[in-house]
Amino acid sequence: MSLIAVDPIEMGAPQVDGEPLSYLNDGHGLRSWLLTKDHKRIAILYLITVSTFFVIGGIFALLVRINLLSPNGVFDADTYNRLFTAHGIVMVFFFLVPAVPAILGNFLLPIMIGAKDLAFPKINLLSWYMYMLGATFGLIAIIAGGVDTGWTFYTPYSTSYSNSNVLLAGIGIFIVGFSSILTGLNFIVTTHTMRAPGMTWFRLPLFVWGQYATALVIMLATPVLAITVSLMALERIAHVGIFDPAMGGDPVLFQHMFWFYSHPAVYIMVLPAMGVVSELIANMSRKNVFGYKFVAMSSLAIAVFGFLVWGHHLFVSTQSVYLGLIFSFLSYAVAIPSAIKVFNWTATLYKGSISYDTPMLYGLGFIGLFLIGGMTGLYVAALGIDVHVTDTYFVIAHFHYVMVGGSLMGFLGGMHLWWGKMTGRQYPEYWARAAMVIQFVGFNLTFFPQFILGYLGMPRRYAAYPPEFQVLHVLSTAGASILGIGMLITIVYFIWSLKNGKRAPANPWGASGLEWRTSSPPPTENFYETPIVTWEAYEFAPIESMQVLGYPGDSSRSTQPVPKEHGTED
Amino acid sequence: MMLGKFILGMSWMLPEQASTYAPEVDNLYLFLVGTTIFFTVLISAAILYFFVKFRRRSESEVPRPVAGSMVLETAWTVIPFFISIGMFAWGAKIYLDQYTIPNDAQDIYVVAKQWMWKFQHPEGQREINELHIPVGKKIRFVMATEDVIHSFYIPAFRIKEDVVPGPNRYSTVWAEATMTGTFHIFCAEYCGTSHSGMIGWVTVMDDKDYQAWLSGGAAQGSMAERGANLFQQFGCITCHKSDGSGQCPKLEGKYGTMETLQGGEKVLIDDSYIRESILSPLAKIVAGYQPIMPSFQGQASEEQLQMLIAYIKSIGPAAAAAPGAGGGSSKISPPGMNPAAQRPPIMSTGGASMIAPVGQPAQPVQAPPQSQK
Ligand SMILES: [Cu+2]
Ligand SMILES: [Cu+2]
Numbered sequence: 001m002s003l004i005a006v007d008p009i010e011m012g013a014p015q016v017d018g019e020p021l022s023y024l025n026d027g028h029g030l031r032s033w034l035l036t037k038d039h040k041r042i043a044i045l046y047l048i049t050v051s052t053f054f055v056i057g058g059i060f061a062l063l064v065r066i067n068l069l070s071p072n073g074v075f076d077a078d079t080y081n082r083l084f085t086a087h088g089i090v091m092v093f094f095f096l097v098p099a100v101p102a103i104l105g106n107f108l109l110p111i112m113i114g115a116k117d118l119a120f121p122k123i124n125l126l127s128w129y130m131y132m133l134g135a136t137f138g139l140i141a142i143i144a145g146g147v148d149t150g151w152t153f154y155t156p157y158s159t160s161y162s163n164s165n166v167l168l169a170g171i172g173i174f175i176v177g178f179s180s181i182l183t184g185l186n187f188i189v190t191t192h193t194m195r196a197p198g199m200t201w202f203r204l205p206l207f208v209w210g211q212y213a214t215a216l217v218i219m220l221a222t223p224v225l226a227i228t229v230s231l232m233a234l235e236r237i238a239h240v241g242i243f244d245p246a247m248g249g250d251p252v253l254f255q256h257m258f259w260f261y262s263h264p265a266v267y268i269m270v271l272p273a274m275g276v277v278s279e280l281i282a283n284m285s286r287k288n289v290f291g292y293k294f295v296a297m298s299s300l301a302i303a304v305f306g307f308l309v310w311g312h313h314l315f316v317s318t319q320s321v322y323l324g325l326i327f328s329f330l331s332y333a334v335a336i337p338s339a340i341k342v343f344n345w346t347a348t349l350y351k352g353s354i355s356y357d358t359p360m361l362y363g364l365g366f367i368g369l370f371l372i373g374g375m376t377g378l379y380v381a382a383l384g385i386d387v388h389v390t391d392t393y394f395v396i397a398h399f400h401y402v403m404v405g406g407s408l409m410g411f412l413g414g415m416h417l418w419w420g421k422m423t424g425r426q427y428p429e430y431w432a433r434a435a436m437v438i439q440f441v442g443f444n445l446t447f448f449p450q451f452i453l454g455y456l457g458m459p460r461r462y463a464a465y466p467p468e469f470q471v472l473h474v475l476s477t478a479g480a481s482i483l484g485i486g487m488l489i490t491i492v493y494f495i496w497s498l499k500n501g502k503r504a505p506a507n508p509w510g511a512s513g514l515e516w517r518t519s520s521p522p523p524t525e526n527f528y529e530t531p532i533v534t535w536e537a538y539e540f541a542p543i544e545s546m547q548v549l550g551y552p553g554d555s556s557r558s559t560q561p562v563p564k565e566h567g568t569e570d
Numbered sequence: 571m572m573l574g575k576f577i578l579g580m581s582w583m584l585p586e587q588a589s590t591y592a593p594e595v596d597n598l599y600l601f602l603v604g605t606t607i608f609f610t611v612l613i614s615a616a617i618l619y620f621f622v623k624f625r626r627r628s629e630s631e632v633p634r635p636v637a638g639s640m641v642l643e644t645a646w647t648v649i650p651f652f653i654s655i656g657m658f659a660w661g662a663k664i665y666l667d668q669y670t671i672p673n674d675a676q677d678i679y680v681v682a683k684q685w686m687w688k689f690q691h692p693e694g695q696r697e698i699n700e701l702h703i704p705v706g707k708k709i710r711f712v713m714a715t716e717d718v719i720h721s722f723y724i725p726a727f728r729i730k731e732d733v734v735p736g737p738n739r740y741s742t743v744w745a746e747a748t749m750t751g752t753f754h755i756f757c758a759e760y761c762g763t764s765h766s767g768m769i770g771w772v773t774v775m776d777d778k779d780y781q782a783w784l785s786g787g788a789a790q791g792s793m794a795e796r797g798a799n800l801f802q803q804f805g806c807i808t809c810h811k812s813d814g815s816g817q818c819p820k821l822e823g824k825y826g827t828m829e830t831l832q833g834g835e836k837v838l839i840d841d842s843y844i845r846e847s848i849l850s851p852l853a854k855i856v857a858g859y860q861p862i863m864p865s866f867q868g869q870a871s872e873e874q875l876q877m878l879i880a881y882i883k884s885i886g887p888a889a890a891a892a893p894g895a896g897g898g899s900s901k902i903s904p905p906g907m908n909p910a911a912q913r914p915p916i917m918s919t920g921g922a923s924m925i926a927p928v929g930q931p932a933q934p935v936q937a938p939p940q941s942q943k
Contacts, residue, residue: 148763286633
């Protein structure tokens with residue numbers, strides 16, 4: 001067999017308690033985790049907390065779907081309004097925005113560029129604490145009575161009418177925003193200054209390009225969210241008239257400010273997942289990404305154009321007709337770079353060596369769902385159609401295809417591709433494939449009927465609805481249950497594999513990229529010797545020649561000593 | 571056969587087409603459905619074909635790299651771009667039609683509040699969560715809200731417009747019903763606890779039934795007549811004297827004309843401007859007058875404001891030119907004169923009267939482009 005299947009212990013790697021020495025056992029106890037400056041450990045902290053919020057948000061989603069089984073609703077309207085608000089806030093701000101950057105980005109970005117850590121390790125830890133603080137505020141807001149404004153907080157309802165915990169939630173979102181800003185700053189500086197020798201910009205994995213573009217968007221957009229939330233708080237507490245016309249404000253101004261952040265936020269959620277998908281497709285078909293530069297540049301194009309389309313959320317908000325025309329046109333423009341990505345991913349498969357393992361299934365699942373999400377974006381960008389479908393289930397279905405079908409598929413695909421790298425254990429392949437298929441079917445059954453519901457006129461955020469919509473709602477809830485079961489299976493086998501999974505080799509996939517040239521899991525410094533990059537991105541060598549760089553047990557490099565600093569680190 | 575008819579009839583995927591606008595929207599929608607299904611199937615088929623054809627045959631297989639192709643990259647950038655432009659233009663055309671309000675539309679006044687829809691007909695009928703309109707007539711909805719943002723949505727008409735609070739705006743949208751029947755009215759913008767209860771029905775009637783319905787309603791006088799009473803009650807009449815001798819501008823013959831403000835700016839006197847002048851009178855002072863008018867914010871209800879506007883409209887230029895044509899309702903207008911034609915056409919998603927489209931029939935005063943405030 002090839003080198004990639006060799007167990008690191010058998011290779012003679014240094015051991016701790018029968019496990020190969022790695023960042024995971026380099027320091028024990030809660031303290032060593034909570035005060036860690038290692039980007040990989042911080043990624044694990046994020047993984048635990050962000051996944052917890054995903055489960056919480058998912059439970060709210062199921063409750064929402066349960067309510068919609070009956071035209072009269074199962075819960076009372078106030079409860080339902082709090083449920084969908086909690087689902088939105090938790091999923092957007094506490095799961096989707098941090099998921100890929102803070103977990104996979106934190107773990108992989110330094111390794112992929114051949115660095116020992118991010119540029120500012122302490123700030124990285126600080127950003128996790130800020131996330132925790134913000135998320136705690138959010139959670140308190142939800143537990144102590146909830147919020148009933150929807151995640152969009154439209155004024156003047158949120159500032160002058162709602163009797164719910166708007167302020168607490170606002171504070172939470174404000175703080176979490178700064179957590180992402182710090183992460184973004186770290187990524188940008190790291191990518192600029194800490195690339196290994198030979199790692200030129202166009203040798204960067206597309207995952208890094210995706211993270212970099214995302215970090216730019218985070219840095220430029222999130223401050224506007226902070227300002228918007230602050231002004232909302234100011235109006236709510238001090239009755240300074242900014243958005244409420246009764247106090248001399250303008251409610252549509254809020255919508256402009258909110259979407260100036262929240263449209264780019266869609267790209268904060270989906271761009272990093274697109275980066276993941278490039279890795280999934282390339283590595284699982286052992287093919288160089290077709291049109292690498294076009295895929296890389298399309299990330300930047302999306303980041304730039306993404307700032308110019310916020311007004312497409314205001315086509316019926318009494319915004320000027322001419323602004324509507326401009327925003328509609330620009331929204332079509334931003335569709336092009338996404339289309340370029342899809343075409344290039346498809347072309348990458350051509351003459352590849354396509355693996356049927358789970359990461360590839362998620363990669364293709366992403367393309368399939370993102371295709372539908374992107375294509376239906378063309379509907380809502382069309383002014384005449386958007387007037388009819390905005391604020392209906394059509395829009396709900398559209399953005400769930402983009403954000404769940406896209407971001408979540410990308411995130412899960414990445415988790416499977418790098419699970420062995422992160423934990424040292426492989427997930428069970430059979431169960432993972434089954435779960436992926438269940439999720440894919442469940443997802444489509446949940447959200448496809450919602451397109452039809454929306455075009456038929458079913459408005460969003462309705463606790464009760466006319467009976468003719470019930471059949472489609474029941475189908476959707478059935479799909480959500482299947483999706484929930486699929487997610488549960490994934491969560492169970494991931495946890496199960498931590499103890500019982502097969503030990504992961506350094507490169508289980510025969511993949512290309514620096515993260516596969518170090519052990520699984522990597523040592524605290526990521527590499528046994530500083531890598532010198534002499535190859536292009538996605539150059540797949542024959543498997544036998546893919547070695548761990550400077551790996552202590554590597555017979556082809558028998559002269560390499562164990563790095564001195566490693567054993568002495570505490 | 572049945573199934574084919576079901577699919578072709580598309581009653582499961584399209585709501586009833588009950589307005590002139592509905593088939594236009596649906597045609598674009600179906601074009602998009604066709605186009606996007608075509609490309610989705612094309613790309614999915616390519617992926618599935620590659621997925622099977624190029625499956626991994628041995629564990630150590632490493633395929634040869636494939637170089638990129640400038641031709642392909644250009645093709646799949648340029649082709650989607652042109653298709654997108656087409657979609658954009660088509661969608662824009664429909665949108666412009668929808669928001670260019672025809673000048674022969676009849677008005678229905680709408681007040682949204684948590685959680686109901688209140689309607690007033692110029693003839694004086696008032697309804698809650700129910701609306702009766704005639705088929706085949708262009709209807710302009712002039713909408714205000716008493717509290718938060720709501721959104722007026724009639725799926726069967728494919729129209730939707732947010733009703734945004736604020737002293738200086740009415741939201742306006744129009745529709746022409748093409749079939750009789752009863753259709754949903756929804757509030758589409760989340761507005762609090764009973765958002766999903768803020769629903770109603772619009773009943774489209776043929777003209778005869780509608781006239782019968784109008785005459786069967788409560789006879790408290792037309793909106794304009796009630797507005798005339800309010801004009802006295804609120805004391806407006808003491809300053810806005812009809813002979814022009816008061817401290818405030820006279821309002822006769824003014825609706826739909828241009829007014830010059832202090833500082834020389836010109837403004838069109840339309841529903842939104844009158845509303846703003848009543849609620850925040852100091853915002854736009856007519857040249858040559860003192861800023862002495864008090865605000866009626868909190869005193870005049872949204873319905874009363876609409877009555878006042880109906881009154882001022884009824885004493886507009888058309889009425890002035892034909893003395894005795896008071897009331898402002900279509901029923902008592904002199905023959906051959908359409909009172910709605912007094913109003914200049916506005917193209918607006920609500921707020922201000924912004925643009926007078928070129929190529930419209932002659933107006934009392936041609937309104938130049940202008941912005942609110
Ligand atoms: Cu957007
Ligand atoms: Cu409402």
